[in-house]
Amino acid sequence: MTGAVDLGTIEQAFRVAAAELGMCDAAWRFAQQLSTAGGPEVVEQVRDGLGRVFPVLDAVFSRHLASTPAPSGDASAAARACAGLRRLVLVGLEARWTDALVKQLEGVELAVLLPAALPGDVGRVMANLPPAVQHVTLDDFQRLAGPKSGLLTFVYGATAQGAFVLPEWVRAQGPDVRAQFRSFIGWAILDAPPDVYPRWLVEVPPTAFTALVS
Amino acid sequence: MTGHQLATTLALVATLVAQAMLPGWRLLVVTTGALASMVLSAVLGGVGAQALFAQVPWDVLVIVVVLGLFSEFLAASRAFGLLAVRAANLSGGRPLRLTVIFVVSMYAVSGVVNNLTALLLVLPVLLSLLKLLGTSQRHLTWTLGAVLVACNLGGAATPIGDFPAILLLGRGAMTFTDYLTRALPQTLVALGLFLGVVFVARPQRDLPQSPVNASLALTTMRALYRNVRVDRRLVVPGALGLLAMLAGWLLLPASWGLGPDVVAWAGAALVLWSLPSLGESLTRRRVDVEAVLFLLSLFLLVGAVRAAGTFELAGQALASLPLSPKGQVLVFLVIAAVLTGLFSAGPGMAALLDVAQGLAQHHPPEAIYVGLAMSVCAGSSLFLTAATSGPLTQSLTERAALRTRSDAPGRFGFFEFAPVGLLGFIVILGTGLAFVWASL
Numbered sequence: 001m002t003g004a005v006d007l008g009t010i011e012q013a014f015r016v017a018a019a020e021l022g023m024c025d026a027a028w029r030f031a032q033q034l035s036t037a038g039g040p041e042v043v044e045q046v047r048d049g050l051g052r053v054f055p056v057l058d059a060v061f062s063r064h065l066a067s068t069p070a071p072s073g074d075a076s077a078a079a080r081a082c083a084g085l086r087r088l089v090l091v092g093l094e095a096r097w098t099d100a101l102v103k104q105l106e107g108v109e110l111a112v113l114l115p116a117a118l119p120g121d122v123g124r125v126m127a128n129l130p131p132a133v134q135h136v137t138l139d140d141f142q143r144l145a146g147p148k149s150g151l152l153t154f155v156y157g158a159t160a161q162g163a164f165v166l167p168e169w170v171r172a173q174g175p176d177v178r179a180q181f182r183s184f185i186g187w188a189i190l191d192a193p194p195d196v197y198p199r200w201l202v203e204v205p206p207t208a209f210t211a212l213v214s
Numbered sequence: 215m216t217g218h219q220l221a222t223t224l225a226l227v228a229t230l231v232a233q234a235m236l237p238g239w240r241l242l243v244v245t246t247g248a249l250a251s252m253v254l255s256a257v258l259g260g261v262g263a264q265a266l267f268a269q270v271p272w273d274v275l276v277i278v279v280v281l282g283l284f285s286e287f288l289a290a291s292r293a294f295g296l297l298a299v300r301a302a303n304l305s306g307g308r309p310l311r312l313t314v315i316f317v318v319s320m321y322a323v324s325g326v327v328n329n330l331t332a333l334l335l336v337l338p339v340l341l342s343l344l345k346l347l348g349t350s351q352r353h354l355t356w357t358l359g360a361v362l363v364a365c366n367l368g369g370a371a372t373p374i375g376d377f378p379a380i381l382l383l384g385r386g387a388m389t390f391t392d393y394l395t396r397a398l399p400q401t402l403v404a405l406g407l408f409l410g411v412v413f414v415a416r417p418q419r420d421l422p423q424s425p426v427n428a429s430l431a432l433t434t435m436r437a438l439y440r441n442v443r444v445d446r447r448l449v450v451p452g453a454l455g456l457l458a459m460l461a462g463w464l465l466l467p468a469s470w471g472l473g474p475d476v477v478a479w480a481g482a483a484l485v486l487w488s489l490p491s492l493g494e495s496l497t498r499r500r501v502d503v504e505a506v507l508f509l510l511s512l513f514l515l516v517g518a519v520r521a522a523g524t525f526e527l528a529g530q531a532l533a534s535l536p537l538s539p540k541g542q543v544l545v546f547l548v549i550a551a552v553l554t555g556l557f558s559a560g561p562g563m564a565a566l567l568d569v570a571q572g573l574a575q576h577h578p579p580e581a582i583y584v585g586l587a588m589s590v591c592a593g594s595s596l597f598l599t600a601a602t603s604g605p606l607t608q609s610l611t612e613r614a615a616l617r618t619r620s621d622a623p624g625r626f627g628f629f630e631f632a633p634v635g636l637l638g639f640i641v642i643l644g645t646g647l648a649f650v651w652a653s654l
Contacts (some may be wrong), residue, residue: 006424008429008619012345013431015428016434020438034426038426099441111426121338124338127441128440128441128442129441
């Protein structure tokens with residue numbers, strides 16, 4: 001317990017939320033709710049307590065404390081990058097961004113490959129998406145391959161040297177897969193890489209993407 | 215007792231003991247026991263296998279299968295998950311209120327769908343909420359324990375909630391209305407008493423109130439279900455099908471020969487045909503073969519004992535006890551509850567119903583049968599292993615990897631459940647006995 005805030009419970013709650021909403025989306029929701037219920041000092045307290053375990057939470061809470069408005073989940077740039085695709089596999093999930101993108105990609109066959117590090121209730125995650133969206137794993141996502149197929153993942157901050165993504169992205173776009181899909185799209189949902197050690201994430205060269213949008 | 219009677223009784227008892235001690239091999243144990251029982255019966259001069267199969271109450275198995283499919287159909291509508299979220303919101307994140315609301319919800323849900331489905335629908339939401347809110351070992355134990363007891367009570371409240379009541383309905387021991395009008399008030403009284411004790415026990419007393427955690431938990435819960443909607447294509451025919459079944463069970467005259475099994479089958483067929491693709495898929499993949507094999511084996515085991523005349527002997531032994539007729543009934547019901555606690559509800563009810571039928575010849579049958587259902591319900595709540603819902607709750611809790619506020623793993627096993635289970639056992643059995651006492 002730290003003051004009025006039970007960090008252990010908040011950590012457990014964040015794991016539940018991050019598993020089904022995505023780390024960035026969950027962090028923004030937590031920042032706003034903690035701020036409303038306990039004020040900015042609670043946000044700071046939680047960031048200092050959990051930021052090293054969850055670098056995305058650390059980055060988001062810092063932005064919230066610096067009065068950066070929460071992102072609306074505008075998907076127009078990502079949707080433009082997906083133009084011409086008939087099939088798209090989303091590697092990872094960030095609820096507000098995924099919800100927005102799915103709405104803009106009517107007619108595209110969509111599938112979601114959920115991260116394994118924080119397992120959630122897959123049925124509940126998929127129930128939040130339109131019924132046509134499929135759940136795929138690393139074992140079977142290649143059935144969506146084709147000349148008009150693409151992979152898209154969320155980027156948790158990028159520089160000229162590297163972009164931070166979920167480990168599943170590295171496994172999903174290996175040399176064997178690159179020949180099977182047309183587009184490899186990165187969607188930056190954090191404007192800069194995390195300040196602390198990027199646990200849960202891996203750094204890939206920006207050249208791994210055929211398009212990097214924000 | 216003849217050698218034939220002794221052998222078939224030993225086969226039954228050995229099978230019940232073995233399946234209770236080896237729950238992981240339960241199905242192999244009971245199917246092998248049934249086979250042994252049939253062989254013993256035939257070899258030792260009793261009835262043959264064909265006669266034993268002819269005695270199996272197939273109508274009960276039909277009801278188990280079709281109501282299972284109906285439950286699966288309703289579950290696919292997501293209505294129960296959303297109801298659980300409503301319940302979470304209603305609790306305002308307050309630990310005691312959360313416990314009470316989920317206990318009452320579980321009672322209501324398990325009266326309509328079978329206990330395992332009810333748990334699979336409600337428990338994941340509750341466990342997620344407890345993870346989001348934070349809990350203590352004490353609060354976790356009381357909440358999950360009370361939910362399990364409520365699940366058993368809900369199952370006993372209606373003739374379609376759980377196997378013991380279905381058996382009474384299917385074998386024609388009671389009509390739908392007779393069972394409902396007697397069992398529902400008794401289970402409600404037991405639930406009220408049980409919740410009263412929970413209030414006194416104050417399971418939340420070592421859990422400090424945290425408005426920050428409560429608001430975080432509730433908003434996160436809403437986010438986890440942000441786009442989830444009830445599938446009206448499923449929930450509307452499901453509700454209409456249930457109403458049609460209820461009307462059939464309540465209103466169809468017995469002289470028509472359309473028993474509760476036919477009504478359940480027709481209702482389920484109606485519901486499954488409303489969305490044929492899902493109906494076909496559920497019928498092919500989701501029939502509860504495990505339950506059917508388990509119950510079929512039990513019926514064969516019990517049938518062999520019945521054919522040997524052992525239950526008549528047991529009835530005579532009960533009648534020879536130096537007690538008043540009322541006292542004999544109460545002793546039987548207490549023994550039934552304890553045996554159910556040891557051997558679980560299905561075997562308990564299947565074996566004891568024959569003895570109860572003997573008692574029902576000398577006492578009001580409805581009082582005896584509902585008393586037996588209450589005893590079986592009490593026994594199901596005695597130990598975590600007494601009903602299949604217990605191990606399921608244990609495994610779902612383990613899978614949730616919940617940690618308490620003191621950062622210890624949240625446990626829910628045999629010993630954690632024992633005090634809550636014992637309380638449930640005493641309250642339910644006491645309520646059942648009191649009603650029986652008043653009816654005799």
